[in-house]
Amino acid sequence: MAWLEVVSESGGRRHRVALCSLTALGLLLLGVLTYVPPLLVAYRSHGFWLKRSSYAEQPSVRFRHEVLLVGQMEGGGFVGWSSFPACNRLLGDRLRVPLVSAREEDSNQDGMMDLLNFHLELPLQATEQIVGIQLILTFTYQLQRMSTFVMQSMAFWQASSPLPGSKVFVSGDLKLHQRQPLSHTGLDSRYNVSVINGTSPFAQDYDLVNIVAAYQERNVTTILSGPGPIWVVGRAPDAPFVVQTTIHYPVELILYPFPGFWEMIKFAWIQYVAILLIFLWIFERIKIFLFQNQVLSTVPVTPVPPGLSYKEHQS
Numbered sequence: 001m002a003w004l005e006v007v008s009e010s011g012g013r014r015h016r017v018a019l020c021s022l023t024a025l026g027l028l029l030l031g032v033l034t035y036v037p038p039l040l041v042a043y044r045s046h047g048f049w050l051k052r053s054s055y056a057e058q059p060s061v062r063f064r065h066e067v068l069l070v071g072q073m074e075g076g077g078f079v080g081w082s083s084f085p086a087c088n089r090l091l092g093d094r095l096r097v098p099l100v101s102a103r104e105e106d107s108n109q110d111g112m113m114d115l116l117n118f119h120l121e122l123p124l125q126a127t128e129q130i131v132g133i134q135l136i137l138t139f140t141y142q143l144q145r146m147s148t149f150v151m152q153s154m155a156f157w158q159a160s161s162p163l164p165g166s167k168v169f170v171s172g173d174l175k176l177h178q179r180q181p182l183s184h185t186g187l188d189s190r191y192n193v194s195v196i197n198g199t200s201p202f203a204q205d206y207d208l209v210n211i212v213a214a215y216q217e218r219n220v221t222t223i224l225s226g227p228g229p230i231w232v233v234g235r236a237p238d239a240p241f242v243v244q245t246t247i248h249y250p251v252e253l254i255l256y257p258f259p260g261f262w263e264m265i266k267f268a269w270i271q272y273v274a275i276l277l278i279f280l281w282i283f284e285r286i287k288i289f290l291f292q293n294q295v296l297s298t299v300p301v302t303p304v305p306p307g308l309s310y311k312e313h314q315s
Helices: 022-044 087-095 208-216 260-290 310-313
Strands: 004-007 014-018 052-057 060-075 078-082 100-107 115-122 130-143 150-180 220-225 229-234 240-248 252-257 299-301
Touching: 004 052, 004 150, 022 260, 060 150, 060 208, 078 087, 078 130, 100 220, 130 208, 150 208, 150 252
Parallel strands: 150 240
Antiparallel strands: 004 014, 014 299, 052 252, 060 078, 060 130, 100 115, 115 240, 130 150, 150 220, 150 229
16 A cells, blocks of 8 residues: 655654545645645735836937027017028028037946036027027937837927026936836837938928927837926127036836746745745644644654664564
């Protein structure tokens, strides 16, 4: 007859049961009650299977040196400038060619840019006064820790005041905005297209309303987040209007769905084992109680004395 050793007690006592017996059936039931309920508890507590996760990454951001500037004039009308020759031709006598400087900095020397300092001086006639500014700067934005995600994005801000200004200062973070999570593998370049169609001869392609509306249709964008613009008044008649912008490229928390198989298993396994340990402790005591009180009949096994083999001890 086939026997199964089922438990070890303190003092070296062991028990055996026949494989074809009610005791073996009871042990099978105890095993099911030990291992299955923790799985049900972990699953019903929600979050057993990892369906969405996140990770932190420093994006690779580079300024594309594409600029679109519109200045609202006191009393109506506007002036402007862009880095696109086709747009400048459309501006005609409203074009004001500024002095522009842009410098990206790697503050922590890790090989990735951390911020952009953008400075623009817009020349004006003595009778012209600026009461509002709208500015678009474009960037190449790349993530590559999990999947490789590449897009062309923009930072847009605007400022206005009832008083004519001499300078406006803006400082903020170029934040990633996700309407949907990114993939955790592969290449995603669906948004690696120009934010502004700089070769178009049509005025509607440079209209800020159309540009922002088309950009907001994307599921993944960047926005300029930070305190409001600082508007400085008191411009001298022969002085330019100054636009000073500092844009930081912060570490981002990236959301992605459908993690890999092993990541899901690791997350689920931790939850299952944490509950299983409690059930193992409880049902081990239950089995010892049942065997010691012969609720489940077993055959005690005498420990083998030192120096004797198991067969010699049995004989």
